[in-house]
Amino acid sequence: MRHAGHFVRLLALVVITVVGFLYVRSLVVPKDFGVKGHFRLSAIDDEGKREARHIGSDACAECHDEIGAAWKAGKHHIPQCENCHGPGLLHTKVVAEDSTAGYTDKILKQFPKAINPGTGITECKWCHLKTFERPSSLKYIVNVEKHITEHQGTFSPASRCIDCHNPHTTVVKR
Amino acid sequence: MSPITPDDVTRREFLETVAKTGGQSFLFGSLFVNTALLRLPQAGADPKSRAEAEVGKGIVYGFVVDTTKCIGCGSCVRACRAENGVPEGYNRTWVEQYTFYPDGEVFVNSPNGGENGFADPAPTRNKPTGPEAPMRGFFVPKLCNHCIDTPCIQVCPVGASFKTDEGVVLVDHERCVGCGYCVQACPFGSRYLNPETGTADKCTWCHHRVIKGLLPACVVSCPAEARIFGNVSDPESTISRILATNRVQVLKSFLGTRPRTRYIGLDSEVI
Numbered sequence: 001m002r003h004a005g006h007f008v009r010l011l012a013l014v015v016i017t018v019v020g021f022l023y024v025r026s027l028v029v030p031k032d033f034g035v036k037g038h039f040r041l042s043a044i045d046d047e048g049k050r051e052a053r054h055i056g057s058d059a060c061a062e063c064h065d066e067i068g069a070a071w072k073a074g075k076h077h078i079p080q081c082e083n084c085h086g087p088g089l090l091h092t093k094v095v096a097e098d099s100t101a102g103y104t105d106k107i108l109k110q111f112p113k114a115i116n117p118g119t120g121i122t123e124c125k126w127c128h129l130k131t132f133e134r135p136s137s138l139k140y141i142v143n144v145e146k147h148i149t150e151h152q153g154t155f156s157p158a159s160r161c162i163d164c165h166n167p168h169t170t171v172v173k174r
Numbered sequence: 175m176s177p178i179t180p181d182d183v184t185r186r187e188f189l190e191t192v193a194k195t196g197g198q199s200f201l202f203g204s205l206f207v208n209t210a211l212l213r214l215p216q217a218g219a220d221p222k223s224r225a226e227a228e229v230g231k232g233i234v235y236g237f238v239v240d241t242t243k244c245i246g247c248g249s250c251v252r253a254c255r256a257e258n259g260v261p262e263g264y265n266r267t268w269v270e271q272y273t274f275y276p277d278g279e280v281f282v283n284s285p286n287g288g289e290n291g292f293a294d295p296a297p298t299r300n301k302p303t304g305p306e307a308p309m310r311g312f313f314v315p316k317l318c319n320h321c322i323d324t325p326c327i328q329v330c331p332v333g334a335s336f337k338t339d340e341g342v343v344l345v346d347h348e349r350c351v352g353c354g355y356c357v358q359a360c361p362f363g364s365r366y367l368n369p370e371t372g373t374a375d376k377c378t379w380c381h382h383r384v385i386k387g388l389l390p391a392c393v394v395s396c397p398a399e400a401r402i403f404g405n406v407s408d409p410e411s412t413i414s415r416i417l418a419t420n421r422v423q424v425l426k427s428f429l430g431t432r433p434r435t436r437y438i439g440l441d442s443e444v445i
Contacts, residue, residue, distance in 0.1 A: 039336030043346035050382035053257050054391045079397040083249045087256045087391075126291040127247040127397060133271055133292070133311035134245050 053087035056080070060088055063095075067168055074169030084116070084123040084167070091115035120162035128161075233340050235379060235434070236406035236413050238422065239315050242439035243400035246271055246313035248288040250392035250401060255289065257380065257391035264366045265289075266377040267317040267392055272443060273308045280443050288313075314444050315400065317392070318343065318364040318377035319425060319433030326356035326365060326376075335374070341434055342381055347373045361429055379403065406434075 032041040060081040061068025071077055082088055091114045111117065130140040141147050148155040153164065164173055183191075246269055254260060254267045268287030274280050283292070292313075320343050327335045327343065334349035335356050345356075350373035357365045357374060368375040380390035384403075388394070393401045404413030422436040426445065437444075 033333065036339075037336055038333040040333070040346050040349055043334075043336070043348065044338055044344065044381075046346070046348070047344050047378060048382050048385045052380075052383045052386055052388055054253060054383075054388075054394060056388070056394070078399075079249070080395060082253070083395050083397065087253075126249065127245060129291060129293075131246060131271075131292045132273060132308050133313055135243075138245055 051089060053089040054080075054082050055088040055092065057082070059092070060085075071168045074166075074171065076168060076170045079127070084118055086111075086116040088115065118162075118167065120160035120167070124161040124165075124167070232407060233405050234407040235320075235340050235342060235384070236404065236417070237317070237320070237379065237435040238402040238413055238416050238420075238438060239317075239435065240400045240402065240416075240420075240438040241312055241314050241441075241444075243398045244269065244313040244315055245398050245400075246288060246292050247397065248291050249395040249397060250315060251287050251289045253391040253395035254377075257383070258378075260375075261368060261370055264368070264375075266364075266375070267315060270314045270316060270444075271311065272314060272441065273311040274443075275306065275308050277306070312439075312441065314437075314440070315392075316362070316364075316425075317435060318379070319362055319431070319435040320377075320379060322432035322434065323430060325359040325361065325429075325431060329355040329359040331355065338381075342379050342384075343376070344378055344381060345374050345376060347371060347375075350374050361426055361431065362433075 030040045030042070033039070035041045057068065057071070057080045061072070064081075068081075071081070094114045127138070128140050130142040134140055144159070145155045148159055151164070153159070161167070165171070166173060248269055250267055251265060251269060254265075258266060260266055265287040268284055269292075271283040271288070271292050272280060273283070285292070320337075320341060322341070324335075324337065324343055327337060331353065332349050332351055334346040334351070335343065336346065337343050352367055352372045352374065354367050354374065357367055360376075365374055365376045367373070380388070380392075383390060390401075390403050393403045402413050402416055404411040406414055406417065408414060409418075416438075417436065420438050422438055423440045424433040424436055425440075426433075
């Protein structure tokens, strides 16, 4: 037994390593890791904590009730307000002067009321510019210049769709 | 070293033993492999029957993209970017424009993921009229397929990628170390490394909206009703009725990842 000291020291080293590993592991690995699989369970709640930025057209109509009612009754009621105007969450916060307003996307830098007022032509083109792949049932425009002259208008580069069409109801103004 | 005695194994005996045990292990091994293979998802399995198998299992989400309805306006792409704060140049969802020409050429185009709409015709080939005019075309919106057998979760070394009980594949942005293995593993290109957070990012089917009772931003914003989201476990839900009355397909079924995002009217050229 004259070499027993070697084994004791080796055993002590192994014990220290194992205990140390388990201790560090308990500090590093979150408590809820591995409860339902190889992941942190509270990550699901973390993901769900984000605010919904698209608030829905009904929420828009709470303040903009006249436009909302006309939009709902009109032919253009399928595309939602936020399709053209962008998400409304920050707009409601800015209008309500809520200091917790907090997403720093370009929309806030771009528009003072944190909502896209619309250019009157870009938004229309997204759906109504003719492309070959679009179904023929969709009302689209092949050539804006031709379209305006055909309807006894005078085309200018500054011509906008909303000069003649109400974008909320599709009713032609003149 | 003791000298070799006749009691030791002869070469003949040795070879016999090797052949026997080798043969046995080969037989058992092949049996095991066969049974394992049988349990693998069949590549061409009908995705609709899988949806039916999920009926009554609690909430299980599904997504249907009706390519016959998509008009390529890009509303979904813009809504997704705004809703999720997706950095410029990256996409959680995008729209591809397919144009077929009489000489057999197919052009696939997705400028900025379709965020600013599409030009007519596809700018890659500017022959809109005459005998070389395109024959047919369509748009295909793409997003994360939320596969049942996900390659992306398997490769994550830190357990930052996971699947919820509802079948949604999510990223734990606190654990993710940004190694990018999952970005490479995804055969559909659904993932990207977010340059702002340094972590992997992907479509979550707007999990943060869905748990509040809202629909995903792309579904709400689609003016053509080309995107349908819902609980496939509930046989009365809209998506279940659509899955029951349509012939649906999934992308790259041969990979056996079993996507939960199903497509109506998918052409064979779409990959």
